[in-house]
Amino acid sequence: MNRTTLSLIAGATALAAVTGFAVLSAPAASGDNTAKTAAQLPVERTSLLCPQPSTSDIADTAYTSFTPVSKGTSDSGKAELQAAAEESAGASGGKKSGKSAAKPVVTPKEPGKPATGDSSGADAPALVGTAQGKFAPGWTVQETTEVPAGTGRGLLGTNCTAPDTEFWFPGASTAADRTDYVHLTNPDDSAAVVDIELYGKDGTLKSTVGDGITVQPHSSEPILLNTLTDAPQADLTVHVTVRSGRVGAAVQALDDKLGGDWLAASADPVGSLVLPGIPKDATSVRLVAFVPGDTDADVKVRLASPSGPITPAGNETLHVKAGMTSAIDLGDVTRGEAGSLVLTPTGTSVPIVAALRVVRGKGDKQETAFIPATQPVGTRATVADNSAKGSTLALAAPGRTAQVKVTASAGSEGGTAVTKTFTIKGGTTQNVEAPVPSGLKGTYALTVEPVSGGPVYASRTLAVTHEGVPGFTVQTLPDDRGTVAVPKAQQDLSVLLK
Numbered sequence: 001m002n003r004t005t006l007s008l009i010a011g012a013t014a015l016a017a018v019t020g021f022a023v024l025s026a027p028a029a030s031g032d033n034t035a036k037t038a039a040q041l042p043v044e045r046t047s048l049l050c051p052q053p054s055t056s057d058i059a060d061t062a063y064t065s066f067t068p069v070s071k072g073t074s075d076s077g078k079a080e081l082q083a084a085a086e087e088s089a090g091a092s093g094g095k096k097s098g099k100s101a102a103k104p105v106v107t108p109k110e111p112g113k114p115a116t117g118d119s120s121g122a123d124a125p126a127l128v129g130t131a132q133g134k135f136a137p138g139w140t141v142q143e144t145t146e147v148p149a150g151t152g153r154g155l156l157g158t159n160c161t162a163p164d165t166e167f168w169f170p171g172a173s174t175a176a177d178r179t180d181y182v183h184l185t186n187p188d189d190s191a192a193v194v195d196i197e198l199y200g201k202d203g204t205l206k207s208t209v210g211d212g213i214t215v216q217p218h219s220s221e222p223i224l225l226n227t228l229t230d231a232p233q234a235d236l237t238v239h240v241t242v243r244s245g246r247v248g249a250a251v252q253a254l255d256d257k258l259g260g261d262w263l264a265a266s267a268d269p270v271g272s273l274v275l276p277g278i279p280k281d282a283t284s285v286r287l288v289a290f291v292p293g294d295t296d297a298d299v300k301v302r303l304a305s306p307s308g309p310i311t312p313a314g315n316e317t318l319h320v321k322a323g324m325t326s327a328i329d330l331g332d333v334t335r336g337e338a339g340s341l342v343l344t345p346t347g348t349s350v351p352i353v354a355a356l357r358v359v360r361g362k363g364d365k366q367e368t369a370f371i372p373a374t375q376p377v378g379t380r381a382t383v384a385d386n387s388a389k390g391s392t393l394a395l396a397a398p399g400r401t402a403q404v405k406v407t408a409s410a411g412s413e414g415g416t417a418v419t420k421t422f423t424i425k426g427g428t429t430q431n432v433e434a435p436v437p438s439g440l441k442g443t444y445a446l447t448v449e450p451v452s453g454g455p456v457y458a459s460r461t462l463a464v465t466h467e468g469v470p471g472f473t474v475q476t477l478p479d480d481r482g483t484v485a486v487p488k489a490q491q492d493l494s495v496l497l498k
Contacts, residue, residue, distance in 0.1 A: 038485040042137040049248030050127040050160040051183035061145040064385035066445040067111040070137040077133020080104040083125040114412040126220030137482035142385040152260025157473030163246040167265040169238040171355035185248040186215040192245030200233040235327040237290040259367040266372040271349030273373035276340040277394030277459030284359035285330040297350035338431040340396035376455040378479025392461040393434040397424040400454030408435040412442030
């Protein structure tokens, strides 16, 4: 092997271990499976972005940071969440004191133990977070906001996300009773240029205002959707693409009567989707779907219940026209039991995106949350900010039966980690009795790791009641991408040089 090839391997290995943003693989000349010749190494650096939590003066926001303990990490490292504007002050090179004087909102001290912080009022900023070394693999941050009154009142929660270049948000709205914002956060030293496209029931909504939006370095821009179009739409799909740079993106959906929550991006378009963890006491469930391509999609609609797959009466299938947003009301589809929605093609598989709007409560005491289609847990997934009461973990195995290990971390203020193993029968969803740290003080994290069997999908519901209103928020648990595949040194990558 020549020196150029050796340099390529060394550079590729270092790049993969540091960024953690992609799985590095190379063509195998012999036709062998590359995955079998690649090592899984912990990522060494991770970035997360948290949107501005609220514009309400009476909002209170809690941040919880957690990194699960991982094998093979370095002994050193650090993680912190900083206000985006303060990051900018430190990075600009102008006032050096800007960054050094600013106190991070959250600074974790050790993997395996949550760290917490808080903010309040309408001036709470978007946050830019970076974790390095032992804090990077599987790093997760939960942003949870309580708004006691006003538009969008209730419990709003979101997992802070990694920066990316494309996002799909089915389930947004520009209806008269909705105030929806797309929050764009830029973590980098150069400006990002973003396009926002809107798709309603009849196709693309014409708008030039959403083209070429500039997001300045280390800053966040909330874009009000009804300023991008003058055509009110009850069900809308938002497509965010980045021309240059990268951003974090999330939709804040605020309703005059039904409260509000964060709508996270749907999983990338695929033919079959799982939307896990519909609360068992949901009084209304609405499915919103969109086909990004040029071919219509026909999908079967099934509910994975505790006893097995169920077909919702009157909604056995959904036809989604290409380029148009489709929606159906499923009512109280769970009928008092845990459930996950499973969408599969009736014939030819056509990639789609989808999300659920879920309502709990009745009359003037209703609250809304969203469940986007998500990827399976994969190797490991974690969700933070759990409490001994008010947290529900839903596990779904839409295919084969699966065995799953769930670990409750130590508490943020004390307690000892506890682990339980569950068996989830194929085709079902179970609200499992998740473990709670012994001697718990504060909040804790739940880490889900499949042990055997088919793929597992998961979500966590947080619930709190305020003056009779059942506030809640749901976060899905996709794989934490805590490791990256790196080719072994003996693998010949000379084909990449041709």
